[in-house]
Amino acid sequence: MALTACKKDKPAQAELLPLVGSWTETPVSPDYQRKLFFSADGTFTMHFTYYGLQGGVTSTGSYSVSGNKLTAIIKSQVFLEPKRQPEIRAVEQSLFDSGTFSITGNVLTVNFLSYPADGPEPTTIKFLKN
Secondary structure, three states: OOOOOOOOOOOOOOOOOOEEEEEEEEEEOOEEEEEEEEEOEEEEEEEEEEEEEEEEEEEEEEEEEOEEEEEEEEEEEEOOOOOOOOOOEEEEEOOOOOEEEEOOOOOEEEEEEEOOOOOOOOEEEEEEEE
C-alpha cells in the first residue's frame, strides 16, 4: 500500500494582500519605466526598462510585510540588452533598504534608504495600481 501526500498551497498572508497586484511607478519618467508585481505567495517581479536603450532588468525575489515595514529581497536578475543574450545573475540584495509603505486609494508609497555616492539618503517612490 502506498500513501501519497499533496502539498497544500499556503494561503496568502493577510498583511500581503494590499500589495498584491501590478504597480507602475509614478510620475512616469522620460528615461525609464519601473513596474512591480507582488504575488499573494510572497514573491515579486520588478521590470525596469530603459527608454532609448532598448534594454532593461527583470528582478525577482521574495517579500514580506510586518505592519508598515516592507522587506523585499532580490534573488535573481536578468539583464536584457539589444543584440545580446540575456545575462542571468543570482543575487541577494535588498530592494527597499529599511523600507516602509503606505497605500492611499490606488497609490503605493514606499520610503527607503538609497545609497548615492555621498551616503545613505531617504528616498520615496510612488506607484499606481494597474
